[in-house]
Amino acid sequence: MSSLYVHIPFCQRKCVYCDFYSIETVSLMGTFLDALDTEIALVGPVGEGVSFDTLFFGGGTPSLLAPSELERVMRSLRSAFAIRGDAEITLETNPGTVSLEKLRQYRSLGVNRLSIGIQSFDENELRFLGRIHDAAEASRCVGLAREAGYGNVSVDLIYSLPGQTVGEWERTLSTALALGPDHVSAYSLIVEDDTPLARMVSAKLVSPNPVEAEAVLYEHTMAVMERAGFEHYEVSSYARPGFRSLHNSAYWSHAGYLGFGPSAHSFWAQGNGGSQLRWANVPALSRYCGSLRKGELPVAMREEMTCAQLCNERIFLGLRSSGVDLRRLGDEFGLPADRLALAGALVEDGAAVMDRGTLRLTARGYMLCDEIAARMMV
Numbered sequence: 089m090s091s092l093y094v095h096i097p098f099c100q101r102k103c104v105y106c107d108f109y110s111i112e113t114v115s116l117m118g119t120f121l122d123a124l125d126t127e128i129a130l131v132g133p134v135g136e137g138v139s140f141d142t143l144f145f146g147g148g149t150p151s152l153l154a155p156s157e158l159e160r161v162m163r164s165l166r167s168a169f170a171i172r173g174d175a176e177i178t179l180e181t182n183p184g185t186v187s188l189e190k191l192r193q194y195r196s197l198g199v200n201r202l203s204i205g206i207q208s209f210d211e212n213e214l215r216f217l218g219r220i221h222d223a224a225e226a227s228r229c230v231g232l233a234r235e236a237g238y239g240n241v242s243v244d245l246i247y248s249l250p251g252q253t254v255g256e257w258e259r260t261l262s263t264a265l266a267l268g269p270d271h272v273s274a275y276s277l278i279v280e281d282d283t284p285l286a287r288m289v290s291a292k293l294v295s296p297n298p299v300e301a302e303a304v305l306y307e308h309t310m311a312v313m314e315r316a317g318f319e320h321y322e323v324s325s326y327a328r329p330g331f332r333s334l335h336n337s338a339y340w341s342h343a344g345y346l347g348f349g350p351s352a353h354s355f356w357a358q359g360n361g362g363s364q365l366r367w368a369n370v371p372a373l374s375r376y377c378g379s380l381r382k383g384e385l386p387v388a389m390r391e392e393m394t395c396a397q398l399c400n401e402r403i404f405l406g407l408r409s410s411g412v413d414l415r416r417l418g419d420e421f422g423l424p425a426d427r428l429a430l431a432g433a434l435v436e437d438g439a440a441v442m443d444r445g446t447l448r449l450t451a452r453g454y455m456l457c458d459e460i461a462a463r464m465m466v
């Protein structure tokens with residue numbers, strides 16, 4: 089499995105909690121797209137001989153792209169890389185930025201999955217988060233996606249807002265489910281450094297939810313989603329059977345990907361069976377465009393990953409999602425014996441199950457995922 093990621097670094101307005109790289113100067117889209125074309129052409133040879141299974145437009149707000157702009161990016165990508173005819177092509181979409189016609193045109197360009205950033209159906213919560221849309225617009229966006237012919241629609245939600253009750257979260261979750269999405273990502277609100285939310289917390293204007301309250305909301309989410317027939321296949325991700333995100337699953341299974349745009353990361357094996365590299369682009373549009381104007385890649389960090397880093401990532405990503413193949417991990421990296429004993433203890437404790445050598449967390453284990461991963465890592 090191989091993947092492509094394109095980061096569109098613009099948002100109409102920044103949300104208070106967000107630490108993804110994006111700016112509000114949407115008028116620079118043309119300048120960015122010139123640089124993106126150059127980056128794609130420069131990186132093209134890296135993916136030679138590879139057929140790509142997934143393509144993801146994230147951000148930022150990719151749905152700020154006019155269809156003609158998306159067409160231009162798709163043309164660049166298709167001329168540099170072999171993208172399979174049946175590839176999963178996802179575009180993150182913000183309610184309030186799309187029309188039926190725009191979604192239809194995206195679809196005709198090959199987009200076959202929409203990931204709609206709704207976050208909440210509560211007007212007060214939407215205002216608090218700084219979203220540009222209201223609840224009615226969010227519902228309408230899902231309807232437009234279906235009307236435009238998308239058979240694979242995901243919605244993103246955020247829970248554990250300051251003081252949020254189970255009843256309030258329940259209303260958002262049930263409103264989302266009533267719209268019939270194929271996939272739901274439900275994230276707890278994290279106070280990221282250097283965000284307006286972090287400053288509000290420092291100024292004691294808001295208090296983050298206590299961990300106990302967050303755990304109750306998470307447990308409630310898992311129960312509701314299971315009753316609604318969704319598979320809980322990653323800590324925050326739920327899918328109807330057959331609708332898991334192939335792109336995100338590729339990340340979690342440690343498959344290779346190439347990322348484009350400011351702040352985008354890549355993870356790729358060097359040559360045939362060569363060492364594994366990770367690199368990240370500069371998280372600043374001006375520097376990104378400046379490097380590419382000189383014909384240089386806008387890379388801020390590049391590292392050859394060590395065995396320990398690879399092993400730990402495999403553990404962390406596997407525990408978050410569909411499990412860690414301990415036998416394979418042992419063969420490749422030589423897992424210490426005490427980690428096998430710990431795996432046994434987790435199973436005994438009901439935090440995990442062992443299925444033909446693969447250790448997979450249960451709902452109870454997902455709640456302690458970070459803690460368990462820290463103990464399992466080498």
Ligand code: SF4
Nearest residue numbers: 099102103106147148
């Ligand atoms: S729309 Fe998405 S990427 Fe943009 S600021 Fe809000 S959360 Fe961040």
